Amino acid sequence: MSSVIASTRFSVLDRSRTREGHGTAGALRDTVDLAREAEALGFHRFWVSEHHGVPGVAGSAPTVLAAAVAAATSTIRVGTGGVMLPNHRPLVVAEQFGVLASLFPGRIDMGLGRSVGFTDGVRRALGRGKEDAEDFPGRLTELLGWIDGTQQAHPGVHAHPAEGLRIPAYVLAIGEGAAVAAAAGLPLVIGDLRGRDKVLRAIEVYRRDFRPSARAERPEVIVAGTVAVAGTEEAARRLLVPEAWAMAYSRTHGDFPPLAPAEAIERRTMTVKERELYERGLDGHIHGTEEQVTEQLERAIKETGADEVLVTTSTYDRGALVESLRRLARITRPHAGPAERGAGPSPVGRAARSSSPATGADT
Secondary structure: OOHHHHOOEEEEEEOOEOEOOEOHHHHHHHHHHHHHHHHHOOOOEEEEOOOOOOOOEOOOOHHHHHHHHHHHOOOOEEEEOOEEHHHOOHHHHHHHHHHHHHHOOOOEEEEEEOOOOOOHHHHHHHOOOHHHHHHHHHHHHHHHHHHHOOOOOOOOOOOOOOOOOOOOEEEEEOOHHHHHHHHHOOOEEEEOOOOHHHHHHHHHHHHHHOOOOOOOOOOOEEEEEOEEEOOOHHHHHHHHHHHHHHHHHHHHHOOOOOEOOHHHHHOOOOOHHHHHHHHHHHOOOEEEOHHHHHHHHHHHHHHHOOOEEEEOOOOOOHHHHHHHHHHHHHHHOOOOOOOOOOOOOOOOOOOOOOOOOOOOOOO
16 A cells, blocks of 8 residues: 555545435435444544535534434544534534533544535524624634633633533634634645645645644644545546536526436536536546546645545445445555455444544635
């Protein structure tokens, strides 16, 4: 195995995407099932996301879903990618993570982002506006203060049971978020791997401006992106088709749809604009056979200096998604036993590498 890949952690984020013919409850159960698989395969952590009012995504309450994932697993780190801090009071977020970290000690990650609802209607329903994202640094400082016991804005008030617990925090970042992570001395989660130049510029700013803190002594970078592995390059590309079409449809119709089967999408008659966006959505992702993906991962890790890769692949065929993760595990952990590579019923695998203090991403 490549020494570059061997020294890099690999983790999974599942967005609980809904699928045609499958309800939202099924999407949430799929997420929990995928977490069990990721644990058995030896991935380092498993994160869930926050989306409000999006028809194609079932994951609207990440701390609740993280609790279900943590209860269904036993060793893999579990967290959020992320909780969108502008949508919530920092005290409440601290309390929620305090409960999680108390129930599942040593396994909970607190990934935090700065996005607000993605439409005006959703933002109004949340009682938030776009301007609330601008106060992300202040909300982040307050949240960390509730956990560290250092907040002074509300004398005599304490965040139980969070206060005094060690809960690793991560900043999900695009653009300005990298500077926030650097100033706070927190790990950075950034994506995706397709916009390589933009990602590299943000990582450069983060590393240049990073201020060591009690939570992280050095810069730590987690790069997020789609990785699809299959027996042939074409089969891997077809894993990308459902999400590429969903994104193209959302940008031309204003509605984010459930994932459709690849074969149904490939039979569609598309407008010129739909076809352009669809083809663009297929470009740039890491995909192919195990040999091809190994080469692409080596290049991405060398270019970004990533400490960890967070795999965010979404597709209609969950069986093919699991097989993709199994093939990825063969790339990243070729000497693991058959149980940890997912070759049949097995005990739970261990995380690929021991946890380091704190790491994070922003959408």
